[in-house]
Amino acid sequence: MIETGFPRQLHAYWPKCQEKTRAWLLEKRLMPADKVEEYADGLCYTDLMAGYYTGASDEVLQAIADYSAWFFVWDDRHDRDIVHRRPAAWRLLRGRLHSALDSPGAHLHHEDPLVAGCADGVLRLYGFLPQTWNLRFARHFHAVIDAYDREFHNRTRGVVPTVEEYLRLRRLTFAHWVWTDLLEPAAGCELPDAVRKHPAYRRAALLSQEFAAWYNDLCSLPKEIAGDEVHNLGISLIAHEGLTLEQAVAEVRRRVEKCISDFLDAEQEALRFADELADGTVRGKELSAAVRVCLGNMRNWFSSVYWFHHESGRYRVDSWDDRSTPPYVDNEAAGER
Template sequence: MHALSHGTTSTPTTLAVPPALSLPLIEAAFPRRLHPYWPELQRTTRAWLREMRLMPADTVEEHADGLRYTDLMAGYYTGAPDEVMQAIADYSAWFFVWDDRHDRDIVHGRPAAWRRLKDRLHTALDRPADHLGHEDPVVAGLADSVRRLYGFLPDSWNARFARHFHTVIEAYDREFHNRTEGIVPTVEEYLELRRLTFAHWIWTDLLEPSAGRELPDAVRKHPAYRKAALLSQEFAAWYNDLCSLPKEIAGSEVHNLGISLITHEGMSLEEAVADVRHRVEECISEFLTAEREALRFADGLDDGTVGGKEMSAAVRACVGNMRNWFSSVYWFHHESGRYRVDSWEDRSTPPYVNNEAAGEK
């Protein structure tokens, strides 16, 4: 079907969304928003990728805008201060480059290089200032982006962010092992791993600097807030699986909800696609209920004091951005060159990745 995308241009553009991937409820009930800083964000993140040597200059020039990494974040954290939005966008772009490096280390059989990178990332996450000039651009890029993220909220938020990202790095290591050994995780194993490799709690943590304040544990862990946050992230992870399932089956991937359903539940491809799509649609409808509960919870935090009013407003801002994630993720998958595998010269090698043995230098 054709749908209107209100994204990166001043006028809507018409996109052809394949029927199997079309979600009318998203298109109808989740209007797309974009941070007003987006045009500058795109330019500045493009320059940052070049400066940090995360992509060669010609690759940045040819592919960076078409990958739409800044669109994804600018459609999510729409109320963030400009400097917070910039740090998040650079970190997100770094994340995609790191993900590609992880993939290339697997494809080219570089376990020693991956282990070395993994250890360096753990260290850089804890002491970013010591790694700003690191010889490996992926290490230096993490150090630069998280050093800036650490400047917005108290040390307690920084420690939580680091703790959550340490688990993401280790989850990538488990994925490296599974892919190297050809191990398809069971459905439950996959769902647990996916929450880490998709960095559910990292993107949720970043709602807080966007809203301008750290949320106390009693707020973040409240069932109403946590359920809405989890559903927004599950939608994103599972919709990604739905969109990438044919490509990942063709590439002998082992990490996709559909592949786990086929391998361990005995489903056909058609049944697996229908199951993943059903889960995606359930996430949307369940979020609409959870969103109402989370907003009621936010209203209840306003006890008439200045602090209560500010906390209530911060939670409402976070929940509003959870809603933004649905439309941002949806359109990103249909606009980004990252998923246009049919247009690649070599379907096994994305044109925007450095396919050299960068990790072995």
């Protein structure tokens, strides 16, 4: 369905973006040099963003790609803090990230590279659109940090959320609205609330993100079972709906496929909405064009997520020496002593 219906796109800037993100990870000390050398390109973090925000300027794509790479490193730190039972370290990091999000300029030289990297990435993203967009992005990312805290407590206590609880939380831990916000700097235009919250636009945006989150759950299920995870749609289906592993995989796959078909319908409705915005005024023409760029990039998200999960070393759990410990994670860098 993806390979035939969603042709793969890749931003022309991608090779340079990959090179610069690799250098940024080193400069910000987010990954040790040996890990960057051996694993950074194979993890395909820049491929994921370069296949998504294809309408972005080179500068915007680079900022998004670096922020995305930071996000994966943060996700790994969060995971290691859980695995190695470091609640105090996680609480400290959580508070520092909230602070860095509100005042990134004051945290650029923070002692924790993860905090400094967050500040650098966010400050660059804040430079593209007006303050109203920055405040919205910050609000959405604060909610993501808090959701990661809820996941921390669930995992350390062995609590498997119900399917409905999980689906609500997943929209936050996958950062649905953060990646959707970033469609706007990629299009070079802040969308007013009346456009962003219009049912046609919002439904298409949500479906593209739901597909990505659930496809991620499908592909990461072996890795997360190996790591005693409790946050996965398949695991919630097994724990609370009484499904076998095979049945849970089939149900997640069914939901993924429905997201694809539903998006195709939503996309047409959103394109009609874009046409309606072109009301003969200069502003209407600008908004219509921006919505079309955003919709095109929502469509790109399907193929980019699909290929990322089949090409990234992040999901090749069967090739790891220890199925519960990713080889690209450095425990010393994550705060272990």
